[in-house]
Amino acid sequence: MIVDKAPLLALALAAMCLPLDSLAAPPDRESLPDFVCGALDKIYFDPVKAKALCKAARETGKSPEFVQAAPADQARQLTQALRNRSHDKHFYVGIPKPAGTASAVPPTATAPALPADANGGWVEVRILPGQIGYVKWTQHVADDAAFAKITAALQFLSGVKALVFDISRDGGGDGRANGFVYQHLFQDEAYQGLLQKKCKGETAWKNGEVPYHYSPAPKFYRTPVYILVSEKTGSAAEYFALIGQDSGRATVLGTTTAGAGNPVAQIATDDYVAYIPNCEIRTRSGRSIEGVGVVPDVVLKSDDRVQEALAFVRQDLARKSAAGAP
16 A cells, blocks of 8 residues: 655644744633733732733743743743833742642742741740840741740740841741731831732722730830841831831841732632732832832841841940940
C-alpha cells in the first residue's frame, strides 16, 4: 500500500508557520490579559487607574516575549507590568497548581502559616541589660490565642525602661494586631484616626485602624519605644512603624521598608488567580507608603543591625536621662 505523504507534509509545514497569536489561550479559554482586566474592573479601588493598568496588561500580552512564554512566565510578566505601572507590590498574577500540589502564593499577599511555637507572632521576648525590653515580631496575627500570648509577653516586660520592637523580618498579616498592641503604648486615642482607608466602591475615607480597649496587660504610655525595620518589613508591619513614627511615639531604626501597604482581595478561575488591591490606605495628611515605604529616622548600616540598634537605644536613653527627661 502506497501512502501519499504530501498532505501530511503540508499540514506539518502549515503548523510550523502558524501566527504567534495561535500560541495564546485556546478559543474556549479566557486569555490571561483579559482575566487581569476583568479582575481590575471588579476589584481595584481606583476605576481610572484600573483602565490604565488594563491597558498596560494588554500591551504586555501583545509582546513577542509574552506570546512565546510558558503560562507561568506570562503570569510573572503581567505581575511585573502591574507592579511597575502602579508601584504597588501587592499585585500578583499566577497559574493555579494542580490538585495535590503546593498552591502558588504571592509573597506579599498572604502570610505563611504560623508555626505552633510562634507565640502569636512574637517569636522572641527578652529583657536585655539596662532593662530594655526586646520583642522580635515576625508575623501579624489577630485572634484570641495570639492576643493571649501578646498579653502574657507584655506582663513579662512590665517595668522596662524602653521597648524595642524588631519587625525587620515581619512581612505583615492581619492589621488588627496593630490596634491591639497600640492600646498599650498610646494613652491618647488620637492615633486611631491617623490612618484612613477607602475601598472599592466607597466615596468617603474612614478610619483605618480597629481600636481595642480590653487588654488586662500593663500599659507603657511613658516608656520610650523603638522600632527596627528593614526592606523585609511589609504591609501591616509597615503601618505599625508608620503610626509610631508619624505620631512621634516611636523612633524608627533600620532601612526603608518594602512599600507594600494596600490590602488585597483574591479572584480566581480554574485557569488563573490574581491578588488585586481593593483598598487604599493613607494618613490624614495624605501620606502613603505604597511603593515608597517607611524611611527610618535612624539608618543602620552594620551587618548586625540588632546590636547597632540596641547601642543607639542605650545612647539615646542616656542622653534623655542626662537631659532630665522622665
